[in-house]
Amino acid sequence: MTSRRKFLQLGTFASLAPITKLFGGNPIAATTKPVVISTWNFGLNANVEAWKILSTGGRALDAVEAGARVPEGDPKETSVGLGGLPDREGRVTLDSCIMDEFANCGAVACLEHIVHPVSVARKVMENTPHVFLVGDGALQFALSQGFKKEKLLTKESEKAWKEWLKTSHYKPVANIENHDTIGIVALDNSQNLSGACTTSGMAYKMRGRVGDSPIIGAALFVDNEIGAATSTGVGEEVIRIVGSHLVVELMRQGNTPQQACEKAVQRIVKNQPVKSKEIQVGFLALNKNGEYGAYALQKGFSYAVHTQDQGNKLFEAKSYY
Ligand code: ASP
Secondary structure, three states: OOOOOOOOOOOOOHHHOOOEEEEOOEEEEOOOOOEEEEEOOHHHHHHHHHHHHHOOOOOHHHHHHHHHHHHHOOOOOOOOOOOOOOOOOOOOOEEEEEEOOOOOEEEEEEEOOOOOHHHHHHHHHHHOOOOEEEHHHHHHHHHHOOOOOOOOOOHHHHHHHHHHHOOOOOOOOOOOOOOOOEEEEEEOOOOOEEEEEEEOOOOOOOOOOOOOOOOEOOOEEEEOOOEEEEEEEOHHHHHHOOHHHHHHHHHHOOOOHHHHHHHHHHHHHHHOOOHHHOOOEEEEEEEOOOOEEEEEOOOOOEEEEEEOOOEEEEEEOEEOO
């Protein structure tokens, strides 16, 4: 199992980036469009794929789907898609959602055997009258759309699960790979926003557990007038505050993306003053002007930003603790 921290190639901190200007005491990274931002260090590779679409005038929706598919298809990433750590019964169950500039959205949860749940979520959005399909129904739908049934549990993840079974102690640890999600949001050349989010969820979760990642409003929200937000970390705490919707609404009230992420994290601390010290939750936000922000409960939340000016860089978000 690789350690995210080991591979963290930090770029400059967002607040120190050359294009940063101070506004109301808070950093705003002013960017030009297009821009794509995504969670954790696997965001760098995801951004590369997204950028191929954005830089040639493509749609943000296509870019975020292409980006999210990168860690989904990588068996070495043990928190997303193929090779994801399983639930406590040894089943890899995937959660994902996608949302476009027209408030169209699609989601799947507890989906097994399909490598690219984000693309199934997109098919739910485009080819059904519904928003959200779960479990066997989601699998049945995926197969009907031509997706192939595959084994997602790799030898390495199976080994890690069998090791976990020896103690069966369930405790999410901040910034190590028993959780992590790719959340990716983008602004395209036509100034439209879209986002996607995809994960295998918390390792060794109870069978049937669904986190924030496939829930529109929790781990992803896009309002094309205002901005887009996404989250990672212990999903239960994000659901309790409907985190990404909260971040977008805070931007609507005039907060910068950075301020909005900070206020959402503060809300979690207020709800859970004790628990919040031990868990990780991180938010990313991007507004209609291409300004972005990020904030987390704990240190160690990295995110990747790709713009024309800066190229593709990894930053470490500021944190509450
Ligand atoms: N948010 C994901 C979940 O709760 C996990 C993570 O991002 O670390 O399933």
